[in-house]
Amino acid sequence: MPLRRARTLERCITVIERDPIQKVLYVDLTRRRFWIEERADLFEKYIGGSGVAIKLLLEECRKGADPLGPDNPIIFAAGPLNCIFPMASKTVAMFKSPLTGNLGESHAGGRSGIALRSAGLGALVIKGASDIPIYLSIHDGKVSFRDARVLWGMRSSYTVGRVIRERESSAGLRTIMRIGRAGENLVRYACVITETYRHFGRLGLGAVFGSKKLKAVTIAGTNNIQVRDIKEYKQLYQEIFTLETTAPALKKYHDIGTPMNLIPLNKIQALPAYNLKQASLDKVEAISGENLAKNYLGRRVSCGHCPVSCIHLAALREPYEKEPYFYKTTMISYDYEPIYALGTMLGITSPEGLLKLIDEVEVAGLDAMSCGVALAWATEAQENGLISNKAEGTITQLKWGDYNAYIKAVNYIVEQPNEFYKALAQGVEYAAAKYGSLEYALAFGGNEMPGYHTGPAAHIGYLTGARHSHLDSAGYSLDQKLLASKVSPTPSSVADTLFEEEAWRQILSTLVVCFFSREIYKPEVVQKALKVIGWDLSLDNLKSIGYEILALKHEFKRREGFNAETLRIPKRILETPTPHGKLDGMFIKDAVAKYFNRVQSIKA
Amino acid sequence: MVKTRLSVVDVNLCVGCQCCMFACSRRFGAGGLSKTAILIRSAGGIERGFIVQVCRACEDPPCASVCPTDALKLRSGGGVLLDAAKCIGCRLCVEACTVEAVLWDSESDKPMICVHCGLCVQACPYGVLELSRGV
Ligand code: SF4
Ligand code: SF4
Ligand code: SF4
Numbered sequence: 114m115p116l117r118r119a120r121t122l123e124r125c126i127t128v129i130e131r132d133p134i135q136k137v138l139y140v141d142l143t144r145r146r147f148w149i150e151e152r153a154d155l156f157e158k159y160i161g162g163s164g165v166a167i168k169l170l171l172e173e174c175r176k177g178a179d180p181l182g183p184d185n186p187i188i189f190a191a192g193p194l195n196c197i198f199p200m201a202s203k204t205v206a207m208f209k210s211p212l213t214g215n216l217g218e219s220h221a222g223g224r225s226g227i228a229l230r231s232a233g234l235g236a237l238v239i240k241g242a243s244d245i246p247i248y249l250s251i252h253d254g255k256v257s258f259r260d261a262r263v264l265w266g267m268r269s270s271y272t273v274g275r276v277i278r279e280r281e282s283s284a285g286l287r288t289i290m291r292i293g294r295a296g297e298n299l300v301r302y303a304c305v306i307t308e309t310y311r312h313f314g315r316l317g318l319g320a321v322f323g324s325k326k327l328k329a330v331t332i333a334g335t336n337n338i339q340v341r342d343i344k345e346y347k348q349l350y351q352e353i354f355t356l357e358t359t360a361p362a363l364k365k366y367h368d369i370g371t372p373m374n375l376i377p378l379n380k381i382q383a384l385p386a387y388n389l390k391q392a393s394l395d396k397v398e399a400i401s402g403e404n405l406a407k408n409y410l411g412r413r414v415s416c417g418h419c420p421v422s423c424i425h426l427a428a429l430r431e432p433y434e435k436e437p438y439f440y441k442t443t444m445i446s447y448d449y450e451p452i453y454a455l456g457t458m459l460g461i462t463s464p465e466g467l468l469k470l471i472d473e474v475e476v477a478g479l480d481a482m483s484c485g486v487a488l489a490w491a492t493e494a495q496e497n498g499l500i501s502n503k504a505e506g507t508i509t510q511l512k513w514g515d516y517n518a519y520i521k522a523v524n525y526i527v528e529q530p531n532e533f534y535k536a537l538a539q540g541v542e543y544a545a546a547k548y549g550s551l552e553y554a555l556a557f558g559g560n561e562m563p564g565y566h567t568g569p570a571a572h573i574g575y576l577t578g579a580r581h582s583h584l585d586s587a588g589y590s591l592d593q594k595l596l597a598s599k600v601s602p603t604p605s606s607v608a609d610t611l612f613e614e615e616a617w618r619q620i621l622s623t624l625v626v627c628f629f630s631r632e633i634y635k636p637e638v639v640q641k642a643l644k645v646i647g648w649d650l651s652l653d654n655l656k657s658i659g660y661e662i663l664a665l666k667h668e669f670k671r672r673e674g675f676n677a678e679t680l681r682i683p684k685r686i687l688e689t690p691t692p693h694g695k696l697d698g699m700f701i702k703d704a705v706a707k708y709f710n711r712v713q714s715i716k717a
Numbered sequence: 718m719v720k721t722r723l724s725v726v727d728v729n730l731c732v733g734c735q736c737c738m739f740a741c742s743r744r745f746g747a748g749g750l751s752k753t754a755i756l757i758r759s760a761g762g763i764e765r766g767f768i769v770q771v772c773r774a775c776e777d778p779p780c781a782s783v784c785p786t787d788a789l790k791l792r793s794g795g796g797v798l799l800d801a802a803k804c805i806g807c808r809l810c811v812e813a814c815t816v817e818a819v820l821w822d823s824e825s826d827k828p829m830i831c832v833h834c835g836l837c838v839q840a841c842p843y844g845v846l847e848l849s850r851g852v
Contacts, residue, residue: 412766
């Protein structure tokens with residue numbers, strides 16, 4: 114077995130040598146220098162994306178580094194299938210998270226994956242910190258450091274995008290990743306926005322940008338990528354493309370988009386509402402994907418090289434108060450997650466109110482999920498009289514459904530005018546620890562809760578996932594499958610299924626394909642796709658690389674102080690019934706322990 | 718001989734997915750976008766929709782008029798054909814095209830000229846493009 118592995122890797126190397134993916138661009142913001150290193154060693158072993166990124170993070174991030182200091186690197190990695198096969202449209206970002214203090218990882222599409230690979234690069238490592246605001250303009254591997262002093266402090270992230278769009282070349286071929294004021298002001302869950310409507314959302318990459326005075330990064334290039342067998346390539350491309358354009362599940366993503374889940378989840382009582390005091394809410398139809406598509410949808414757009422186009426933009430037409438017959442129309446992107454976090458969690462069922470709030474969060478550049486969960490907690494804490502206006506300075510009175518108050522509060526989170534909002538800008542875990550109500554602070558491993566209260570697997574997934582994200586191991590999907598099959602889950606069955614899923618998803622995010630294409634990029638298809646471009650990996654190779662990447666992520670987490678044993682289970686999730694009934698804390702603890710046993714055993 | 722001609726049916730249907738661009742580039746059997754003769758870009762921000770930059774199959778094409786070496790020959794049915802051996806890479810054709818449909822291949826340092834083959838039409842999932850057949 115080791116022999117076989119060595120042989121296949123050797124063949125891999127010869128191809129990688131010709132593939133520009135092995136080039137890693139390093140940028141030092143402190144010294145304003147850049148250089149390229151050939152890192153075939155990384156790509157041959159860890160394929161690309163999350164695999165290469167975690168290795169680079171382990172190399173570049175000093176143990177105990179301040180997440181908001183110059184020692185925290187920002188890593189972007191593309192994968193071998195970017196630019197080659199459709200729906201390989203994503204980029205992986207890795208960094209040390211200022212929110213959780215350990216692994217920071219988020220994925221985004223837009224044009225980012227295509228642009229990075231077209232620039233003739235496999236990864237980008239940004240180190241150090243600038244003394245003045247700058248943005249980076251990267252073309253075919255060359256870096257220009259551009260003055261961003263004028264852009265710093267600009268109210269709207271949209272305007273930042275607009276200015277850079279006008280100043281820089283390569284329209285249609287580039288990515289423009291940028292932060293808003295939330296990132297500048299180091300809100301721990303600030304995001305990085307790319308192509309206006311996609312996000313490196315979770316775990317605070319925006320704050321890491323802000324700490325480096327890095328306002329934006331634009332990347333473009335015109336490299337092409339050779340394949341091994343042109344005929345086979347074209348044939349496999351067509352097969353995959355046909356699957357993607359005919360799969361009913363993907364058509365739904367196009368028609369209604371991710372919010373198609375809202376009504377079904379509400380029906381089975383799995384939709385967190387009012388800070389999860391409830392798992393469903395009345396009048397949810399008004400903010401459902403169906404209603405938004407019918408009454409507000411203004412445009413659908415797609416990530417680069419993806420025929421699905423799941424991104425839905427609502428056109429919100431608002432009158433100007435002072436001028437009669439004068440309106441502004443704003444295009445606002447909506448998805449399931451912001452509808453959950455900024456809608457149902459806050460009791461907002463007015464579609465226009467919700468869209469305005471989503472827009473404000475976008476303007477500021479915050480992660481919608483973390484922001485909504487923090488505001489939901491704050492509302493309940495205010496209800497319970499935990500936060501007094503006197504001690505903290507004026508605090509907006511938050512009330513379920515009052516979107517105007519929430520819009521104000523979003524700006525306070527960004528500006529942090531008093532102790533209370535300073536705390537809230539650090540995340541719900543921090544704020545609740547300070548004001549004393551952790552029972553209903555919905556964070557897992559320090560990361561705010563995603564929108565699924567489907568059963569035990571979802572929550573076990575949030576606790577165990579390397580990113581504490583629902584996308585790590587898709588527990589929400591397992592819960593629903595279990596519900597349909599009427600099989601009673603056991604702690605080990607749940608732990609095993611989630612573990613295998615998370616390990617396989619490491620491979621998907623080495624490539625880097627959109628998780629919506631996971632039913633198409635099955636192991637056999639992945640193997641074939643890699644083979645066509647000259648990467649020979651057996652199914653066993655793929656599987657073991659997936660485990661290895663997961664182990665490396667946990668190595669980083671542990672190194673930075675993550676302790677599985679002290680993971681907090683928010684009491685609230687045990688109180689509000691799920692479709693699987695009330696959750697049992699012991700069951701969850703047991704499954705979590707079993708999960709981490711599996712992680713430990715990878716190394717052995 | 719039947720001559721084909723690529724045209725844009727309805728640009729409002731475009732979602733900016735780049736599938737047409739990748740299809741065009743794939744003619745040469747490689748991944749990436751360097752060989753595409755069609756470019757989709759936002760009309761000043763994705764919220765405003767997209768612009769399809771591609772050859773309009775002019776009958777009296779300015780790109781051919783300015784070529785100093787006669788590398789661009791009139792194509793029957795409209796547009797031009799590139800004689801790569803004659804092309805000196807001066808980029809005058811790029812400047813001359815009013816709709817900026819002459820794209821550049823930095824690898825060969827020559828223009829990418831649409832041949833009106835229709836591969837992009839087949840790849841477009843949303844019916845933005847059309848290949849019509851004239852005589
Ligand atoms: S399915 Fe949606 S998120 Fe995924 S690549 Fe396509 S447009 Fe992007
Ligand atoms: S018609 Fe052919 S050459 Fe012209 S843009 Fe489409 S694919 Fe490219
Ligand atoms: S394939 Fe069609 S929808 Fe996609 S970018 Fe091209 S013209 Fe637009």
